[in-house]
Amino acid sequence: MIVHKTLRLAIRSAAAAAFLATTMLSGLAHAGPTLDKINQRGAIKVGVGTTPGFFAPDSNGKWQGFFIDFGRALSIAVFGTPDKVEFTSSSPQQRLPALQSGEFDILLSGVTVTTTRAFKLGFHFGPTVFYDGQGILVRKDLGVTKAADLDGATIGAQSGTTGELNVADFFRKTGKTFTPVTIEDTGQFIDALESGRVDAITQDSSDLVGKRTQLKKPDDYVLLPERLSKEPLAPAIAGGDDRWLELVNWTVNATIQAEEWGITSANVDEFLKSEDPAIQRFLGVDPSFANDIGLDPKWAYTIIKTVGNYGEVFERHLKPLGWERGYNSLWTDGGLLYSPPFR
Amino acid sequence: MVEKIRAWWGGWPLGQLAFLLAVGALGALFIANVLETMARIGILPGFGFLSSSANFEIGESPIAFRAGDTYRRAILAGLLNTLKVSLLGCVLATILGVAVGIAGLSRNLLLSRLVRWFIEITRNTPLLLQLFFWMALAKALPAPRQASALFGSVFLTNRGVYIPSLSLEGGPFGLAAALVLTGLASLAFILVLRAAGRLTRRSGTFAVMLALAAPLAFLVLSGARPAAELPALSGFNIRGGLNLSPEFAALLTGLVVKFAALIAEIVRAGIQSVGTGQWEAARALGLHDGQIIRLVVLPQALRVITPLTTSSYLDLTKDSSLAVAIGFPDLVSIVNTTANTTGQSLEALIILIGAFLTINLALSVLMNVYNNRVALRGSRR
Numbered sequence: 001m002i003v004h005k006t007l008r009l010a011i012r013s014a015a016a017a018a019f020l021a022t023t024m025l026s027g028l029a030h031a032g033p034t035l036d037k038i039n040q041r042g043a044i045k046v047g048v049g050t051t052p053g054f055f056a057p058d059s060n061g062k063w064q065g066f067f068i069d070f071g072r073a074l075s076i077a078v079f080g081t082p083d084k085v086e087f088t089s090s091s092p093q094q095r096l097p098a099l100q101s102g103e104f105d106i107l108l109s110g111v112t113v114t115t116t117r118a119f120k121l122g123f124h125f126g127p128t129v130f131y132d133g134q135g136i137l138v139r140k141d142l143g144v145t146k147a148a149d150l151d152g153a154t155i156g157a158q159s160g161t162t163g164e165l166n167v168a169d170f171f172r173k174t175g176k177t178f179t180p181v182t183i184e185d186t187g188q189f190i191d192a193l194e195s196g197r198v199d200a201i202t203q204d205s206s207d208l209v210g211k212r213t214q215l216k217k218p219d220d221y222v223l224l225p226e227r228l229s230k231e232p233l234a235p236a237i238a239g240g241d242d243r244w245l246e247l248v249n250w251t252v253n254a255t256i257q258a259e260e261w262g263i264t265s266a267n268v269d270e271f272l273k274s275e276d277p278a279i280q281r282f283l284g285v286d287p288s289f290a291n292d293i294g295l296d297p298k299w300a301y302t303i304i305k306t307v308g309n310y311g312e313v314f315e316r317h318l319k320p321l322g323w324e325r326g327y328n329s330l331w332t333d334g335g336l337l338y339s340p341p342f343r
Numbered sequence: 344m345v346e347k348i349r350a351w352w353g354g355w356p357l358g359q360l361a362f363l364l365a366v367g368a369l370g371a372l373f374i375a376n377v378l379e380t381m382a383r384i385g386i387l388p389g390f391g392f393l394s395s396s397a398n399f400e401i402g403e404s405p406i407a408f409r410a411g412d413t414y415r416r417a418i419l420a421g422l423l424n425t426l427k428v429s430l431l432g433c434v435l436a437t438i439l440g441v442a443v444g445i446a447g448l449s450r451n452l453l454l455s456r457l458v459r460w461f462i463e464i465t466r467n468t469p470l471l472l473q474l475f476f477w478m479a480l481a482k483a484l485p486a487p488r489q490a491s492a493l494f495g496s497v498f499l500t501n502r503g504v505y506i507p508s509l510s511l512e513g514g515p516f517g518l519a520a521a522l523v524l525t526g527l528a529s530l531a532f533i534l535v536l537r538a539a540g541r542l543t544r545r546s547g548t549f550a551v552m553l554a555l556a557a558p559l560a561f562l563v564l565s566g567a568r569p570a571a572e573l574p575a576l577s578g579f580n581i582r583g584g585l586n587l588s589p590e591f592a593a594l595l596t597g598l599v600v601k602f603a604a605l606i607a608e609i610v611r612a613g614i615q616s617v618g619t620g621q622w623e624a625a626r627a628l629g630l631h632d633g634q635i636i637r638l639v640v641l642p643q644a645l646r647v648i649t650p651l652t653t654s655s656y657l658d659l660t661k662d663s664s665l666a667v668a669i670g671f672p673d674l675v676s677i678v679n680t681t682a683n684t685t686g687q688s689l690e691a692l693i694i695l696i697g698a699f700l701t702i703n704l705a706l707s708v709l710m711n712v713y714n715n716r717v718a719l720r721g722s723r724r
Contacts, residue, residue, distance in 0.1 A: 093679055097688050121686040122386060142579075153579045154502065159667065159680055164399045168410035171400075179580075180400045181590070182680070183670035188478065192670065195482035197501050197589065199579050240383060 034105050034237065034244040038078060046071045047090040047104035050186065051210035053321045054110060055087070063087040066317040067108040070129060070235065070252060073303045074106070077251045080296055082306050092161045093184060096121060099238055106248065107236040110204060112162050117236070126235035126248040127256075131327040131336050133227025134166045135205030137212060140222050142199060147226045151176040156198035159184045166229040167202045190214055193221070200224075204231045209321055254300045256339040257282065258309035260330055265308040268301060282342050289343075300342075310337065377689065392685045393418070399680055401672045403588055414681050421677030422698060428591065428673065429660040429702070432598040436659060437652070439599060440606025445636060447611050458607070465604035471665055474597040478669045481589035487581045496573040498581050501589060505574035508585040525557040590671035594663065602659045609651040613644035645717040653710035657703050674698055 038044050048055040048067060055065040063071075072082035090098055090109060099107050100121070110132070111117070113125045136155070138144050144153075147170065157164040159182045171178050181198050183189045190211055192198045203211070205223060212218045235248050258264075261279060263271050272285055281289035283304075284297030291297065307313065314325065329335025353359055381388055397417040400410045404420035405427060447458035465473070482501045484490070490500040498505040529550040536546050574584030617640045625635040666673035675695065682691035 093683065096683065096686075100688075116684070116686060120386060122383075151578070156670075159676060159683075164680060165684060168398055168400045172410055178400070180402045181670045182399075182402065182672060182676060183668070184676070184679075185668045188475070188669055191479075191482070195501055196486035197482050 033241040035078070035241070035247070037102075038105055038244075042079075042084060044071070044075055044078060044085045045103070045105045046074075046085055046087050047095050047098060047107040047109050048087050049092070049095075049109040049207075050089050051110070051207050052213055053210050053317050053323075054206060055089070055108075064317070066130070066313060067110065069307045069313045069317070070255075071106075071108050073251050073255060073307045074248065076302045076306060077247055077295065077299050080299070080302060091184065091186075092158060096123075096236075099123070099236060102238070105237065105244070110206065110233045111236040112204070112231045113234050114162065122239040123236045124239050124245050126237070126245065127252045127339075128232040128234045128336075129252055130206060130233040132204045132206045132231040132233050134163055134202060134229040134231055135208050135227060136167075136200050136202045136224045137193065137208045137221055138200040138224060139193070139196075140220055144200075144224070147224055147228065148174060148176065150178065150200060152178065153199040154179045154181060154197070156181045156183060156189060156192045156201040158182070158186070158189050158203060161203065162229070162231070163203050170228045186211075202228070204233070206231075206233070206323075209323065213321065250342075251303065253339040253342070254282075254303055255307070255310040255313065256330070256337050257342055258300070258304045259311040259337075260332060260339065263304055263309060264312055265305055268304045272301075278342065381689070386686060386689075388687075388689065390687075390690055392681075392687050392690070395685075397681065397684070399684070401677065402670075403591065403672060414685070417677050418674070418681065418694065421672060421674040424672055425660075425663055425666075425674040425698075426702070428594055428598065428663050428666070428671070432595055432602065432659050432663065433656045435595070435599045436602035436606055436655070439603035441610050443603055444607035444610025444614070447607060448614060462604045462607055465601050466608070470597060470601050470662055471668060473601060474593060474665055474669050477593035477596045478589065481593050484589075487576060487579070490576075490581070496575075496584070498574055500581065502580060503586045503588045503592065505581050505584045505586050507574065508572045508583075525554045528557075529554040588671075590666070590669050593669055594666050594671050594673075597665075598659055598663060601662075602655055605655050605658075606652055609648055609655065610644070612651075613646075613648035614640055616647045617643045642717070649710065649714045649717055653707060653714070656706055656710065660702055660706065661699060 048063065048065075048071070050056060051065075053065060055063060055067050058064045068087060071085050071087060075082050075085040078084070088104070090104070090107075092109075095104075095107055095109055095111070096117070098104055110130070111123075111125075112132075113128065117123045118125065136147055136150070138150075144150060155167060155178050157167055157180060164180070164182060167178070167180070181192060183192060189201065193201045194215055201208070201211070205227065208223055212221055212223070215221060235252070237245060237248060258268075261271075261282075263279070263283075268283070271279055272283055274280065274283075274285075277286070280286040283301045284290050284299070287297035289297075290299060296302075308316070311325075311330075314323070314328065325333070325335060327336050329337065331338040351359075378388065393415040394413055396411050397414045398410050399417070401408045401417060401420050403424070405423040406416070406420055408416060408420045443458055443461065447455050447462070449455050449458075481503075484499050484501045487498070487500045487502050490498050493499065496505075496507050532550045532553070533547060536550075572583045574581050574586075576582075614636075621639055621643065622635060625639045630638065663673055664675040667676040667679065670676075678691045678695050682688045685691075
C-alpha cells in the first residue's frame, strides 16, 4: 500500500513534467479528432477516480462502478463491445492536465462542471450523470448537527478539488472561521478524520459516502444534511472534437431515455416488437435512423442489453451504499434527469 | 577572451554551430507548439491571474492570509512556509548530523553500532514513508478535548503542541527597532575591532552583552511589560499560545532525521579522509580527543564535507515538497491548488521551477563562498 502511494506520488510529479512535454509534442503529430485516435488504438482511454460504488477495481482487478458502466456504454457506442476501454485512476490533481495533454480521451471521474473549466481550461462536458453536492462528514460524538455549528473547527479538504474553494466560500458567507488542512493523499485524508486531526472532512457527498465505508467504524460518523454547493458531475473531454462530444452526449442520453420508456436489460428484446416508431428508431429495428447519424443500428440496443438503463446502473452500484435517487431521478419522477428526444 | 572563444569553438566549429542551431530550433519548435496547443484549447497564457483573488484558505502561514487575498500572496505564503521548513531543516540536520557522524566513529562499540543502525535504516527507506511514520506518531497523541495539560499549560495533542507564548504589551515596534539598532551597533563594533586586529574574547563578549542589555533597558524605560498567553481549550480547539502543527513537526522531523543520517555519513567520510598521522601528531602534542577533532581534524575534514553537505542542503530543500502528501501548505501544495483553480498549469510550473531554482542557486552561492574559505584553510603553505 505504502509502495503504491510512493509510486503514485512519483507518477504525479512525473505527470506534471510529462504534461509540459506532451503539450509541446502533441502539436507536432497533429493528431486528428479524438475518435480517429481511439479507432487507431482500438480502445478508449478513460480517466477515473477511486471511490467505491463509483469506480473501484473488484477482487479480480476488473473495474466496477457507476461511472465505469458509462465507460463501457461508450465502448459499445464506438466498437460494439463493452470491453474496448482502458480505465486508469488519476488523482484530482493530475486528471485535468492529463486530459488536456491527451493522456485520456475522456474523464469519467466525477468532474464538476464549472465556468472556469469550460472557458479557461477549454473542456467540454457531456450531460450531467450525477447531481451531487458538497457535504461535510463529522464524527457523531462532536454533537454537531449542522454546518453552522462548525465555527472555529479544523476541516480537511482534498487538494485539487472544488471542495477547497466551496468550504472557504461557505464560511466567508456565514461570517464564521475555520482552519483548513489540505491533503492530497487519499489514505492520509481519511486518516486525518479518524485520528481526530481534523473535526470534519469536506468533499462531494458522493465521495464522502464512499469514503465513510473505508473508515474503521463507519457508524461513528455522520454526513451533515447541508450541501455547500451544487456539484453536477459530468463526463469531461478536451475541446475541439464535436463528433466525440456528441457520441458522449447521446450515449448518456440513451441510458436515460431507455429508463423513461421502461426499457431494461431484461425486457429490451421484447421492446424489439414495439409498435412505437420512436422505440423502433432507438433500438435499430428501423436501421435508417442510426445509419443517418453514422452509428451501428444496434448501438443503443447493445448498451441497454449489456449495461442496462440509467436506473439499473444506479441500483446496481449506488443503492448498496445507501444512496437514494433524489435529484438523480427521471424528470417524470420529479428528478433532474431529462434526455432530449431521439429523433 | 579570444582564448575562451577558441576553447568554446573547439576543433569542429561547424559541428558546434550546427548543434547550437539544432538545439535552438528544437526549443523554438517546443515553444511554438505550446502556444499553439494552448490557443487550441483556449487557455490564455500569462501571469495576470496572480492578481486575482484566491478563494481558498491556507492552514498555516507566516504572513496573514484570508480567502479573498490574491494568488500572489497565497504563493508568497507557500514560499515562506517552504523557506521556513528548509532553513530550520538545514540547521538542525547539520547539528544532528555532525553529532551522529562523530558518535559513529566512537570507540564505544554500543554507540557506534547504534549509529550504524540509525544511519542504515534512515538512508535506506523512502522519505515519504518516513513522513507517514512521523505523521502517524504525531496523530497518535490525544485529541484536544481529551488532552490534559502538562505543567499547567503545555498541551500535547494530535492538533499539535501548544506552549505558552510570551508577548510584549506596549511598544513592540520600539523593541524591534532597538534590537536592530543594537545588533548593528555591536556588529560594527566587532568589525572595527577586528579590522584593528584587537578583537579579543573580552571585547567580543562586551559587544554581545551590549546587544542584549540595551533592548532590555529600553523596554524597562518605555514601560513595556512581558505578558504570557496561556493556551486553553475553547470550542473545538485549544486557543492561545504558540502552536506547532503536526504537519510542520512531522515534515521537519522527517527532513532532519533523514538528512542528519546523510550528513553523518559525509562527516564520517570527511573525518576518515584526514590521515592518521594527523591524529598521532596531535596526540603526541598532548591534545585530548575532543581537542583533536575540533582543532585538527574537523578543519581539514571540512574541505571534503562542505561540497557534499551543500548538495544535501539542496536535496533537503527540494524534498520539502513532499509536504503535499501530509497536508503541510508548502509552495508546491499552494501552487498546485492555484494551477487547479485557474487552469494555468504551465505558468504554475514556471513559478515552481523559478522559485526552486532561485532558492537552490542562492544556497549554492552561499555555500560556495563558505567552501572557498574552508578549502584554503590548511592547504596554505
